[in-house]
Amino acid sequence: KNEVEQSPQNLTAQEGEFITINCSYSVGISALHWLQQHPGGGIVSLFMLSSGKKKHGRLIATINIQEKHSSLHITASHPRDSAVYICAVEAGNQFYFGTGTSLTVIP
Amino acid sequence: DADVTQTPRNRITKTGKRIMLECSQTKGHDRMYWYRQDPGLGLRLIYYSFDVKDINKGEISDGYSVSRQAQAKFSLSLESAIPNQTALYFCATSKNNQPQHFGDGTRLSIL
Numbered sequence: 001k002n003e004v005e006q007s008p009q010n011l012t013a014q015e016g017e018f019i020t021i022n023c024s025y026s027v028g029i030s031a032l033h034w035l036q037q038h039p040g041g042g043i044v045s046l047f048m049l050s051s052g053k054k055k056h057g058r059l060i061a062t063i064n065i066q067e068k069h070s071s072l073h074i075t076a077s078h079p080r081d082s083a084v085y086i087c088a089v090e091a092g093n094q095f096y097f098g099t100g101t102s103l104t105v106i107p
Numbered sequence: 108d109a110d111v112t113q114t115p116r117n118r119i120t121k122t123g124k125r126i127m128l129e130c131s132q133t134k135g136h137d138r139m140y141w142y143r144q145d146p147g148l149g150l151r152l153i154y155y156s157f158d159v160k161d162i163n164k165g166e167i168s169d170g171y172s173v174s175r176q177a178q179a180k181f182s183l184s185l186e187s188a189i190p191n192q193t194a195l196y197f198c199a200t201s202k203n204n205q206p207q208h209f210g211d212g213t214r215l216s217i218l
Binding site: 004031033035041042043044045047048086088093094095096097098099100 | 140142147148149150151152155157163165166195197199204205206207208209211212214
C-alpha cells in the first residue's frame with residue numbers, strides 16, 4: 001500500500017517548457033514536502049506546505065487538502081532542473097515518501 | 108563544511124558483520140531521522156529521535172538499532188548485516204514544523 005503516489009514517474013521536457021508533477025496521498029497529514037534529488041544523490045528540501053500555495057523563483061507548489069493532492073510546477077524549465085522530484089507527507093510523527101518523478105530537461 | 112555529515116560515505120561489507128553509520132549535525136536541530144532509499148521504493152523511515160532521550164521506530168525498524176549520543180549525533184547500527192539491507196542511507200535533521208535537512212547519504216553494500 002503506497003500512502004503517496006506521484007505522477008508521472010518519468011518526464012522529458014524541452015528547455016523553456018512549463019512542467020507539472022502531481023502528488024496524491026491517502027493519509028491525514030500535517031504537512032507536505034517537495035524534495036529534489038540530483039544524480040549525485042544529495043537531497044534538498046524545496047517546499048514545506050500545509051495549505052495554499054508557495055513560490056520560490058521558478059518553482060511553485062500548491063496543495064488541496066480536501067482532495068489530498070499537491071502539484072509542483074516549474075516555469076521556464078532549464079537543463080539544470082533535471083533531477084528526481086520527491087513528494088513526502090508528514091502524518092503524525094511518520095514520514096511517507098513517493099517514489100519520485102525523474103525529470104530530464106533537454107536543451 | 109556540511110551542516111549534516113554522514114560517515115562513511117561508502118561501505119562494502121559481508122553478511123553477518125556489525126555496521127555503524129554515523130550522523131552528526133551543526134545546525135542545532137533537535138529532531139534527527141534515519142532513512143533508507145531503494146530503487147523503485149522511495150525513501151522509508153527507519154528510526155527518528157526528537158531529543159537525546161527520545162527514540163522512536165519508523166516504518167522499517169526491524170534489523171536496525173539507533174543511538175542518540177548527543178543532540179548533534181545520531182548513529183544507526185546493523186547488528187548482523189544481511190544482503191537485503193544493501194541500500195542508500197540518509198540522515199536528516201529538522202526543527203519542529205520546519206523542512207528537513209539531509210546528509211549526502213551512505214551507500215552500503217552487503218555481500
